[in-house]
Structure formats: structure tokens, C-alpha cells
Amino acid sequence: MACFIGNIIVLISMMSTTSNVLVPKSHQKTIFKYFHDVPSAGNLGPDKMLSRIQQLFYWPAMKSSITSYCKECDQCAARKSLKRNRAPLGQYLVGEPMERVAIDIIDPLPLSKRQNHYVLVFCDCFTKWTETYAIPDKESLTIANTKVPQVMMAY
Numbered sequence: 001m002a003c004f005i006g007n008i009i010v011l012i013s014m015m016s017t018t019s020n021v022l023v024p025k026s027h028q029k030t031i032f033k034y035f036h037d038v039p040s041a042g043n044l045g046p047d048k049m050l051s052r053i054q055q056l057f058y059w060p061a062m063k064s065s066i067t068s069y070c071k072e073c074d075q076c077a078a079r080k081s082l083k084r085n086r087a088p089l090g091q092y093l094v095g096e097p098m099e100r101v102a103i104d105i106i107d108p109l110p111l112s113k114r115q116n117h118y119v120l121v122f123c124d125c126f127t128k129w130t131e132t133y134a135i136p137d138k139e140s141l142t143i144a145n146t147k148v149p150q151v152m153m154a155y
């Protein structure tokens with residue numbers, strides 16, 4: 001089987017189960033471009049890129065040279081920098097009742113007899129004590145006038 005990598009013609013024996021071609025350092029960059037830079041390669045990470053290249057080629061210290069090439073890729077660096085902006089998952093520890101409360105609104109629900117469309121949910125994160133209040137809208141004034149402030153004032 002013949003394979004074209006840039007201007008290199010690689011002949012691979014169909015009789016052998018191992019078809020790795022020893023690639024000189026002068027031609028490794030061409031292979032990197034073919035397996036990483038072209039749009040069909042999809043800027044794979046070093047592990048997948050190594051896996052694909054190893055199916056056809058071999059050279060000493062393949063993993064380190066592929067990893068170095070991927071680290072120097074501007075597109076990969078730009079993509080990784082976006083992931084760093086995510087907040088890490090963490091656990092919020094609560095030490096006593098009413099130290100932290102969670103408030104949410106369930107919406108929209110069918111209209112009740114008292115003209116309420118929403119349910120305001122109030123939960124104490126320490127005790128898991130939960131109360132719900134039917135409210136007609138999601139306006140801040142409506143929420144402020146529910147029993148939630150009264151419950152909070154009790155503590």
C-alpha cells in the first residue's frame with residue numbers, strides 16, 4: 001500500500017502485521033501537520049495523535065515530540081485557555097442553621113384558584129428545612145412580601 005504524506009511516498013507492506021515506517025527527524029514536521037494541523041485531522045490531543053501516527057510510523061521518543069508539537073499549537077492553546085475559565089467544583093460547608101439558604105422559583109405552573117403561577121422554594125442548607133410559597137409573579141417585590149423574610153427574621 002502506498003501512502004502520500006506531503007511529498008513523501010510511504011510504502012507499507014501488506015504482508016507484515018507491523019507496518020511502521022521509520023521517519024527521519026527532517027520529515028516529522030510534515031507528519032505532524034498532516035495528523036494535527038489540517039482540518040480533517042481536527043487538532044487532536046497528543047494521545048490520540050500518537051495513537052494514529054503509531055499505526056503507520058515510528059521514530060525514537062515519538063510521545064515527547066508529539067506532546068511538544070501539540071503544546072506549541074496556537075489553536076490548541078486557545079481552546080485550552082477557554083476551559084480554564086470554568087469555576088472548579090467544590091463543596092460549600094455550612095456550620096449552623098440559617099447560615100446559608102437557597103431560594104428558587106418553580107415556573108410556570110397552571111394558574112391556581114388564587115391566581116398564582118409560580119412556587120417560591122426556600123431551603124435551609126444546613127437542616128434541609130424546606131418551605132414553599134405560591135406566588136402570582138416573579139417580581140422582586142412579590143418575593144420580598146412573602147413569608148420568606150419573616151422566616152429569615154425569626155433567626
Ligand SMILES: [Zn+2]
Pocket residue numbers: 036043044070073074075076077
Ligand atoms: Zn492544535
